[in-house]
Amino acid sequence: MLKSLFSGVSGLQSHQVAMDVESNNIANVNTVGFKYSRANFSDLLAQTKAIATAPQGQLGGKNPVQVGLGSTVNSMTRIFAQGSVQNSDKNTDVAIQGDGFFIISPDGGNTYKYTRAGDFKFDAGGNFVDNNGFIAQGWLRDPVTGTVDSTAPIENINIPPGLTTPANATQEVVLKANLNSGPLVESFSPAYEVPSGAPVAPFTTALPAVDDNGFPIESGDVGVMFNEVGEAFSLQNGQGVWASFRESTVTSGAVTGGLAADSAESITFDLDDGSTKTVNFTFLAGNTAAQNAAIEASAINSISTVTGITASVNALDQVVLVNDNASGSASHNISVNAVSSGNTGLAAGDADQSAWRYTYNAAGPTTAAGADKEFNTIASLREALENQANAEPGAAGIEVSVNDQGKLELTNTNAASYNVNLKMTGVSGGGVTENVRFTRNMEAMNTVLQAGTAGKSFSQAFNAATHSSSIDVFDSLGSKHTLRMEFRKISLDAATGSEWAVTITVPEPATIDTVAPTFEKKGSIRFNNDGSLATYSPPNISFTANNGSAPDQQINLSFGTGNMFDGMTSFDSVSSTSGISQDGYTGGDLVGIRIDQSGTLIGSFSNGRSFGLAQIAMAKFTNNEGLSTEGGNVFIQTANSGDPIIGTAATAGRGFIQSAALEASNVDLSRALTQLIIVQRGFQANGKTITTSDQLLQTLIGLKN
Structure with a gap:
């Protein structure tokens, strides 16, 4: 019982x-x-x-x-079991989603306690503490490497009040952009200026172009230039223009009249393509010299569409031959190859040069003086035009330059009696098709410039495809300097791809080169024919701000990986910069802290920079139920809990951290009641x-x- x-x-x-x-x-x-x-x-x-x-x-x-x-x-x-996560308005509140515990210490890390309560805050000394005043444990940022090493031993998380970050000099500039390879561009700039005159030392060939600061620079291949609306010339070898600086005139001797019998006559002309053209006509018996001259002129005019020559009779009954270089499909020079007799007043060899042929040669000008001209850059085209203009009979003081608008500019100065009668037509025939866009650019120069008037003639503008990007870089004092990178298309190789000139500039008195101009450095960037990056230079610049900061600051230029598409590219699409960055910054004060999912305390500074200052450590146990509670939301390790496995959030089975949130109690009130x-x-x-x-x-x- x-x-x-x-x-x-x-x-x-x-x-x-x-x-x-x-x-x-x-x-x-x-x-x-x-x-x-x-x-x-x-x-x-x-x-x-x-x-x-x-x-x-x-x-x-x-x-x-x-x-x-x-x-x-x-x-x-x-x-x-997981408690519900409730958002809070405090950015230092943290909640664990998943397994794991925050590690806290009451004695500077000698002993550890564990908690799921993430109601942390900073005390007056900058310690990251819970409501018991226990300091959260984790890893701090290494001031030398600038990183948080989560493999190091854990320690008190402390962020000193009033923390500042010193200036960091830029070490790398990363650029990702596309440079338009297509035949129509939206971003272009005028060809560089080229002065008139003969070469001066150290230049032995054509005068170079000059940039905006007056320093010599690559003038650019005309073959890859564009007209005023951004349409590519796409010049091929042999394309170009005929240029005549004066009207070409040949006056015959006396034409024979009063012949006793009809006389069959012929005149043969040499044509530019190496062929000849013969015209036949008959002088009638008893005709006057004027009548026979009229017959001869009419016959010559009947083949004008081939020879380009027109004929007339003057007051002396002489036949006057004129070639004004007006027809693109006809020959461009007067040259008599043969005549049947002296009755015509003409003789074999009668010639007067009318036009010179200026043709594009991608390999560069190779023509000797006095022959048809070749060019590849706008500087060599300018020089060839000026040299020939001044070589014409009676000519002197003709100046040809490229102005700041990218236009060829011809000026008739210091010529007392020579009138420039400029006429240009496109080259075609003999397997060469006319480049209409280039012809139109050059035809704009067609005009008459009277002697002594200093009259000017202009082509349409020659433009180069360009693109520019700028970014502020920082010296060791944290001062900003604008680094500008300008890209200009200069050549094209059908087999390998395109090449662009690179000009890097910084504002004076800063320098990036040892030779003048010291504030700029030139290089190039080349692309493969699939648009991927081939090579580029320079790979880096040595920057000196000349303001008391550290000199010879090395800045690496990262434009991408060779044969890859991870940086600079050249596709048939608009030139644009899709990304540009640098790793320097000025000094700044700490203005705020936020915590990410890995438990990293990220500081935001007044200089706009943000980086990890510390990282919260988390512990995981083999047997959570073996932990012993001490009150105050704190657990301690026991013999049956196992040793803590310490690491970062969201790794090795540990949960991730949600900031500005707290994990609520997992008590289900309905179940408890x-x-x-x-x-x-x-x-x-x-x-x-x-x-x-x-x-x-x-x-x-x-x-x-």
Whole structure:
């Protein structure tokens, strides 16, 4: 009988413990990071009244006869289920999504404690602390390498108040851009200026172009230039123009008249393509010289579309041959190859040069003086035009230059009696098609410039495809300097690709080169025929600001990887910069801190820079339930929890960190209240066991009476 009393008592005690556990759970329903517990009941050792017996013959076996002695709470289980994450307005609040614990220390890292409550803040000394004043543990930024090494031992997270970052000199400029390789561009600039005059030392050939600062520079291949609306000339070898600086005139001797009989005559002209053209006509017996001259002129005019020559008769009954270089399809020079007789007044060899052929040769000008001209750059075209203009009979003081608008400019100066009669037509025939765009650019120069007037004639503008990008770089003092990179298309190779000139400039008094102009450095960038980057130069510049900062600052230029598309490219699309960056910055003060998912505390500075200042460490245990609680939302390691495995968030099974948020208690109030009812009923039932046993005892005692 007494056993039932003791069982009831043990049941009351067990349910009282369960009530205490559930009460604690409910009390912490709003405790940040709290993990609820449950009481685990077990029965006590039973009293055996009869042991079990095995079957014997025809008699079956018997089960043991045991009487239980009640219940007890033999363990508590802490449930580490994920609590809901609630956003907060404090950027130093952090919550763990997944497994793991924050590591905190009350004594500078000598001992560690662990918590899921991420209500951290900075104290007056810059320590990153929880509500107990325990300092969060992690890794700090190495001031030498500028990185946070998460493989190093953990330490107190401390960010000194008033933290500043010193200036960092730029070490690398990264540029990703496309340079338009197509026949129509939107971004272009005039060809560089080229002065008039003969070469001067150290230049032995054509005068070079000059840039905006007056320094010699590559003038650019005309073959890859563009007209005033951005259309490519795309000159091919042999294309060009005929240029005539004066009207070409040949006056015959006296034409024979009063012949006794009809006389068959012929004149043969040499043509530019190496062929000849013969015209036949007849002088009639008894005709006057004027009449025969008219017959001769009419015959010559009948083939003008081939020879380019027109004929007329002057007052002296002479035939006057004129070639004004007006026809693109006709010949451009007067040259008599043969005549049938002297009756025509002309003789073999009668010639007067009318035009010179200026043709494009991508390999460069190779023509000797006095022959047809070749050019490849606008500087060589300018020189050839000027040299020939001044070589014409009676000419002197003709100047040809390229002005700041990229236009060829011809000026008739210091010529007392020579009138420039400029006429240009396109080259065609002999397997060469006329380049209409180039012809139009040059035809704009067609005009008459009277002697002594200093009259000028201009072509249309020659333009080069260009693109520029600028970025501010920093010296060791944190001063900004604008680095400008200008790209200008200068040549094209059908087999290998295109080449662009690169001009890098910095504002004076800064320097990036040792030779004048010291504020700029020139190089080139070449592309493969698939638009990928081939090579570029210079790979770096040596920058000196000349303001007291460290001299010879090496800045690497990263334009991409050879034969790849990860940097500069040259496709048939608009020239544009898709990315440009540099790694320098001026000094700045800390203005704010945010925390990312890896637990890195990222500082934002007044100079616009931000970088990791520290990283929160996290610990993971083999058995979370083996941890012991100390109150204050703090756990400590026990023999059954295992050793902490320390690392960064979101690695090796550790959860990630969410900033400006807190993990709420995982107590489910509806479950806890329901459990209270269950515990209450259990307690009541055990109480009833005791009162019922008491009544039985009372009956037993009453038997004596």
